[in-house]
Amino acid sequence: MKSQPDFHTKAKIDQLVEEIYITLETIEDRLDRRCDDTYFPMDLSMSALTSQIEAIQRELVEIQSYIARRPEASVSIVRHNNKSTDIHRQT
Secondary structure, three states: OOOOOOOHHHHHHHHHHHHHHHHHHHHHHHHHHHHHHHHHHHHHHHHHHHHHHHHHHHHHHHHHHHHHOOOOOOOOOOOOOOOOOOHHHHH
């Protein structure tokens, strides 16, 4: 028996090439999703933490400027008495 040579028509070759490209795109999409699942959650949580830190720093600056604008603020209720009121309770 003679074996027949493997001849493919242009349409058959085009179909095979199309299947190869579809398979490659599918694999690429899967790889992209795996990378996204691995790296982006960490990136999102890091940027969320950075945003919170920046917000806290802004609040601290506001509090410090508020305190600095209040010249009447004193450590004690009575300005000339800087000692703790706990001292007077001792008997």
